[in-house]
Amino acid sequence: IFAKQLFGIAITELTALMSRRTVYGSKKANGKYSFCDAFSDEEGNIRYKRIKHTWKDGRCIYCGTSQQVFDRGDDAETYAYNFIHLENPLELFNQPNMKFNVIIGNPPYQLKDGGGRGSSAKPIYHLFIEQAKKLNPRYLCMIIPARWYSGGKGLDDFRNKMLADRRIKKLVDYEDSRDCFPGVDIAGGICYFLWQNDYDGICEVENIRKSQKHVALRFLDEYETFIRDNLAIRIVQKVKENCDSFLDDVVSSRMPFGIPSNAPFDDDGDLNLITNSGRGKILSRRVTKRTRPNQ
Secondary structure: OOOOOOOEEOOOHHHHHHHHHHHHOOOOOOOOOOOOOOOOOOOOOEEOOOOOOOEEOOEEOOOOOEHHHHOOOOOOOOOOOHHHOOOOHHHHOOOOOOOOOEEEEOOOOEEEOOOOOOOOEEEOHHHHHHHHHHOOOOEEEEEEEHHHHHOOOOOHHHHHHHHHOOOEEEEEEEOOHHHOOOOOOOOOOEEEEEEEOOOOOOEEEEEEEOOEEEEEEEOOOOOOOOOOOHHHHHHHHHHHHHOOOOHHHOOOOOOOOOOOOOOOOOOOOOEEEEEOOEEEEEOHHHOOOOOOOOO
């Protein structure tokens, strides 16, 4: 089992040592106190290799992180994770015909995508999921931030694929990440999922808040906007059963008339405009949406 069935990819040298100590009972797979005597090297089947990013136009071609931030000396951590910095993840094991039955993980969540104050972070957890699927496992289970529900930050394509994937058998959602990881506050909450290669059906969605659980069977792409709350889904369904017109028919989320919220007033304007800055006049030609014919 240790030699031929259990494999791991560590994200840093320290986590490699900790993982070996947990799995083999020793930070060296061939150490004196190792549970397994089948290994001739210290690494065993828990792999870690320090590598560098591959830069192009200031970004890594694999993870998209900033060269300005992570192109640094050998003494600093590169955060160039092995698993997502190659086309075929099977290359890590030097066994081209290797078959994985189960893959589980808690991948790194993000990397800085710019330098200086106010820089944001680029999500990378979805890259680990996409790589894992290339290994064609029977089961895949990962725990990740729930922010992918709404897309953005390079997650739109990943979001669309996940919501349409009928192989996701179960999705467990924590709106408050502290209900899952005590003391850890992750904006947007946390979730984990079970993806089963030979499954094709409806997903069991479980919402967990404190000690309460709400479970529902539903397709994740039932609506264009993913509704994470099972109780909210029931409300939406009841409303749709009894109504045929909705609020989105009469309101707009942004710039309904093509006028930005910080639009300046025109001294010679012919239309009245009320904004958060006060009342004023604007020219009618600045209205580019929802205009009536001949007006």
